[in-house]
Amino acid sequence: MKTADSIAPSTSQLDTAFLKRFAVVQNACMTFAALIAVAILLAWLFKDLRAGYPGGWYLMKFDTATGMLLSAVSLALLSVDSSPARGWGGRAAAFLVLLLAVVALYEHASGRLTGFDTLIVTDTTSDEPGLMSVQTAVYLLLMALSLLVATVPHRLSGTTVVVLSVLLALHALIIFSGYCFGAVQLFGQNLSTRTAPHTLACMMLLAVALIGWRTQRGYFPALAGAGLGSRLARKVLPFALLLPFVLMLGSTLVASAGWLSPPVAVGLTVAVMAAALGALVSLMGRRINTLEKHLRELSLTDELTGVLNHRGFELLGEQAFREAQRSQVALTLLVFNVEGVKEISETYGQAAGSQLIQDMARMLRESFEPADIVARTESDEFTVITKDENTRGVIALMRIGEAMEALNAAGCPYKARFSVGEATSSPDSSDSFRDLVERAIFVRRERRRVERVFSNEPEREVSGAKPSFNEQ
Incomplete structure (x- = not known):
């Protein structure tokens, strides 16, 4: 039935x-x-x-x-x-x-x-x-x-x-x-x-x-x-149900004992109840804000590497680009591609490929400033947004190259390598943030194509070499 x-x-x-x-x-x-x-x-x-x-x-x-x-x-x-x-x-x-x-x-x-x-x-x-x-x-x-x-x-x-x-x-x-x-x-x-x-x-x-x-x-x-709201409601509900009874019982006992007159006891109880409910609402708001922050971080963070994911890159990168245009400062965007991840995963296992991606994310975080934006935008692609300070950018690329050489010298069965392309915004240009990204990707692909043409052994490419920061 x-x-x-x-x-x-x-x-x-x-x-x-x-x-x-x-x-x-x-x-x-x-x-x-x-x-x-x-x-x-x-x-x-x-x-x-x-x-x-x-x-x-x-x-x-x-x-x-x-x-x-x-x-x-x-x-x-x-x-x-x-x-x-x-x-x-x-x-x-x-x-x-x-x-x-x-x-x-x-x-x-x-x-x-x-x-x-x-x-x-x-x-x-x-x-x-x-x-x-x-x-x-x-x-x-x-x-x-x-x-x-x-x-x-x-x-x-x-x-x-x-x-x-x-x-x-x-x-x-x-x-x-x-x-x-x-x-x-x-x-x-x-x-x-x-x-x-x-x-x-x-x-x-x-x-x-x-x-x-x-x-x-x-x-x-x-x-x-x-959901988060339901878990919060289950925690708050007992207090919301018991609080009025506890306060009113306290008021009744105080008035019965003769410590305060009934009107004064009621007045104090109402004031304390209002303050308690206000504090409860404030705590709920704070808790919701914290949970919302954590949820936002989860939605913008790549689970494997801990850096921003593609959504986080699009959101924060667009914001950084607009602020740079408004402040009339240049912004440099670098696109890194970790070479041979698929082949390494097929040969040495999925864990080896994942470890290489994690190592690349770690090297990028350690080489650039905390204020710079580091994101994993594709399975084997990372993007970094930094202010156009050539010296700092060159130093960062040198650090990445040295870290990559140290990783290869640590006895890994495979050789890690990467390619990089860059593009620098101009405050006077009408280009969009998407145009800047596409230029950096184009530079990386062209540089990689030229290297493959002129190199007899492209697999041995050491892209820890310091590419120019000048726009190609």
Whole structure:
């Protein structure tokens, strides 16, 4: 049978490691919620067990405990990809939860007890025997609808489940707030008909389990994604949820102790909360900027050599060219080609060819100034952009030649060599950056062609020789 999960968003971009950890949390939450509900049900069914229970256990009514247990069972059955029988069992449990919620809400709305709440056990602890609070009934209603709608094979059902899950979590947080700040209206109608602390615990656990289930199916990608934003959101979310409660609880305790008047405590709390949220936003911005910087560096850097790649060369080279034209200074562009890389890789292995490329990148970085632009623009081609200072350029080429000779003398089975072409921009010229690159490539190719014509053994070419910096 096709369900809403079959049309869920793709999980290909989700963080699988996080989902595995979240699955463990989800199962633990369902188990603990079920254990709490079973413990309360046993107390209602067997009077002899009640002596060992803490006071107030009876505030979780029999129907409430049944609803929580059925919710956990339904969630466990529906969240497992298994036989159709489990699917129907999960739906049946969800329908029973829906029935319990609807009956309780009807009794509150009409003011008349139906007797359904005491059908199995009697309740002598309340003026309204067996009746759960409105807040608990609303929670069970949202839970039942979330579970049932998730099995509907319609595209809109996925969005509906997400909305219901968020409302469920919000409802549990509102009840939690009522307990934190003594607002009885938020968690019950009176002292005997209210959402008990252990009921609230089941609510929180099941809400986490429900969201975990939907996350496993590809929903809530902002939290479960593998991207940088999702990882940052997972780190910030706990602070964003806990910070208001911690600050307001601190304010309440300070005011209750008489250290500060309530208005002063509230004012200070609001100011501290604003400062804390501002600091949190600032830290997020800083973290995002750092991640963006790292991402930019990765996109502009050649993985093998650590120098700029072709994209980085185009971006920074164009920028350097425009600044040189604006400042009326000349710019020299050199194109280096490492000769025979393909033959070396075929003869001595791919690792040998890669090592030669890495050695060339290292020699270029060490020979030129840190401010100069060094890039690997093709598999065996490097490009350097430097200011037009002839002495510095000649010295750099001498260093490269010496480094290449030292490399060949180190006992390598092959002889490393390179060819080079250069072009110098003119502040008064209308040439573009692309024109400068093409001129340098042309010079290198022409120089290499002439050398091949006049050399009987071109393979022995030692291009560590210092080519002229003058434009050819």
